[in-house]
Amino acid sequence: MCMMNEEEKNRRAAEKWEGAEAMKKESVVKAALLGLGTVGSGVYKLVERQKEQLPAKTGMQLEIAKILVHDMKKERPGVRRELLTDSFEEILKDSDIQIVIEVVGGIEPAKRMIMDALKAGKNVVTANKDLIAAHGRELLNTAEEHHVDLLFEASVAGGIPIINPLKECLAGNEILSVMGIVNGTTNYILTKMTEEGMDFDEALKRAQELGYAEADPTSDIEGHDAGRKVAILASIAFHSKVTFKDVYVEGITRITSRDIAYAEEFGNVIKLLGIARNEGGEIEAAVYPMMLPKDHPLASVRDSFNAVFVQGDAVGDTMFYGRGAGELPTASAVMADVLRILRNIRCGCNGRIGCTCYRNLPMKPIEESQHKYYVRMLVENRPGVLAQITGTLAEQGVSIEKVVQKVFRDNKAEVVIITEKIQERYVKNALDEFRRSPVIYDISNILREY
Ligand code: NAP
Ligand code: HSE
Numbered sequence: 420m421c422m423m424n425e426e427e428k429n430r431r432a433a434e435k436w437e438g439a440e441a442m443k444k445e446s447v448v449k450a451a452l453l454g455l456g457t458v459g460s461g462v463y464k465l466v467e468r469q470k471e472q473l474p475a476k477t478g479m480q481l482e483i484a485k486i487l488v489h490d491m492k493k494e495r496p497g498v499r500r501e502l503l504t505d506s507f508e509e510i511l512k513d514s515d516i517q518i519v520i521e522v523v524g525g526i527e528p529a530k531r532m533i534m535d536a537l538k539a540g541k542n543v544v545t546a547n548k549d550l551i552a553a554h555g556r557e558l559l560n561t562a563e564e565h566h567v568d569l570l571f572e573a574s575v576a577g578g579i580p581i582i583n584p585l586k587e588c589l590a591g592n593e594i595l596s597v598m599g600i601v602n603g604t605t606n607y608i609l610t611k612m613t614e615e616g617m618d619f620d621e622a623l624k625r626a627q628e629l630g631y632a633e634a635d636p637t638s639d640i641e642g643h644d645a646g647r648k649v650a651i652l653a654s655i656a657f658h659s660k661v662t663f664k665d666v667y668v669e670g671i672t673r674i675t676s677r678d679i680a681y682a683e684e685f686g687n688v689i690k691l692l693g694i695a696r697n698e699g700g701e702i703e704a705a706v707y708p709m710m711l712p713k714d715h716p717l718a719s720v721r722d723s724f725n726a727v728f729v730q731g732d733a734v735g736d737t738m739f740y741g742r743g744a745g746e747l748p749t750a751s752a753v754m755a756d757v758l759r760i761l762r763n764i765r766c767g768c769n770g771r772i773g774c775t776c777y778r779n780l781p782m783k784p785i786e787e788s789q790h791k792y793y794v795r796m797l798v799e800n801r802p803g804v805l806a807q808i809t810g811t812l813a814e815q816g817v818s819i820e821k822v823v824q825k826v827f828r829d830n831k832a833e834v835v836i837i838t839e840k841i842q843e844r845y846v847k848n849a850l851d852e853f854r855r856s857p858v859i860y861d862i863s864n865i866l867r868e869y
Pocket of ligand 1: 453454455456457458459487488489490491493521522523524525528546547548549573574577743744745746749
């Protein structure tokens with residue numbers, strides 16, 4: 420055994436300290452910020468806030484050397500004007516810039532700028548779920564070819580660490596399922612409808628005022644934003660490429676106060692869930708509103724909070740909870756990626772973790788998924804109608820767990836059926852029959868139940 424004496428220990432400690440001091444003075448890594456909107460401003464603030472601590476945390480100093488914006492005339496309080504540029508070429512040509520942080524959003528010009536940056540040997544951090552969900556593999560392959568990092572922690576669930584936990588902390592598991600509330604706007608709307616009896620339009624307006632919703636809220640309320648996040652999560656969890664186009668998506672626009680009331684009556688809450696499962700080697704990836712029992716961990720995720728519930732074969736159940744959007748929460752995730760890159764630069768190991776999709780699993784069609792179903796219908800209120808409905812379900816092999824019938828008005832009744840667990844195609848077949856029936860006036864809503 421090697422016993423180090425005090426003198427030797429002190430000498431080594433001094434060497435280490437001097438080394439760190441030298442590193443602090445010499446190793447300044449320059450970065451460029453593409454975009455100075457909500458997230459970009461947050462990143463700028465965090466870099467300023469963390470400036471003193473970065474050398475101790477990473478052995479490197481960080482300097483934001485350039486900021487790309489669209490409108491050079493806009494007021495940018497707290498930001499030095501000389502950093503601003505509207506020319507990406509200027510950033511690309513600056514060989515001192517080693518990190519590019521893309522927080523512009525959308526597909527183009529973000530894709531071209533990221534591609535060019537990677538090809539020029541620059542490391543890239545992005546919060547852009549639209550881009551990663553559609554072109555992630557192409558971008559990651561380019562990063563790999565050029566031995567640089569392309570990191571995107573902020574692209575799913577904002578400030579919640581989930582990409583790196585899946586890629587690194589849970590790498591020793593076979594991931595069985597990932598299920599999450601990954602859109603703050605819709606969770607806020609459903610919470611307000613449930614707890615305050617607010618109607619959909621009013622709750623959406625509030626979400627927009629609070630800055631949760633995207634500029635065009637269609638992407639939030641129709642489930643597209645969540646669908647992009649599910650594509651990214653599924654690809655990483657199951658090591659197989661899943662794009663937004665592969666994800667089955669339903670939004671929350673059909674949810675009414677009556678569905679919320681029935682959910683309450685049955686001991687459930689309605690949540691918009693992003694779901695990715697490995698079903699015997701087939702991937703199920705979907706977004707839809709679901710009736711969730713009140714005692715499920717995701718049921719208590721309220722307001723604009725997000726949470727992701729991951730089941731691994733070794734770890735069991737884990738849940739990641741926090742702010743899925745907003746200036747500083749999202750910047751927190753971007754900064755974590757920047758720090759990762761600084762550490763990689765320090766040890767010369769950029770490009771350490773690239774694309775992790777080494778499998779090519781097929782997608783499972785939604786018709787083959789299995790759930791319990793909640794069906795709410797407006798029917799004629801006369802003897803034999805319920806028998807017709809149950810008969811049609813029986814013909815498709817759909818067994819009923821619960822039926823509630825409430826007289827609505829005059830000769831119309833509202834019937835709510837909860838089925839037992841069954842493959843979706845059989846419920847759809849029965850619904851097609853119902854649509855042809857003269858005694859069923861309206862199929863008001865259909866929801867999957869956990
Ligand atoms: P934002 O507020 O709209 O900011 C976009 C920024 O990009 C603005 O500074 C804008 O310049 C600049 N920009 C837009 N088009 C440009 C162009 N063609 N050339 C140069 N600059 C351009 O967007 P954000 O909310 O920060 O979102 C940025 C990214 O983060 C998106 O991918 C989004 O999906 C993702 N994200 C956002 C959140 C969130 O909470 N907001 C959460 C997670 C992920 P001007 O300032 O001159 O207009
Ligand atoms: N509009 C998104 C949400 C935030 O409501 O969660 C950005 O991903």
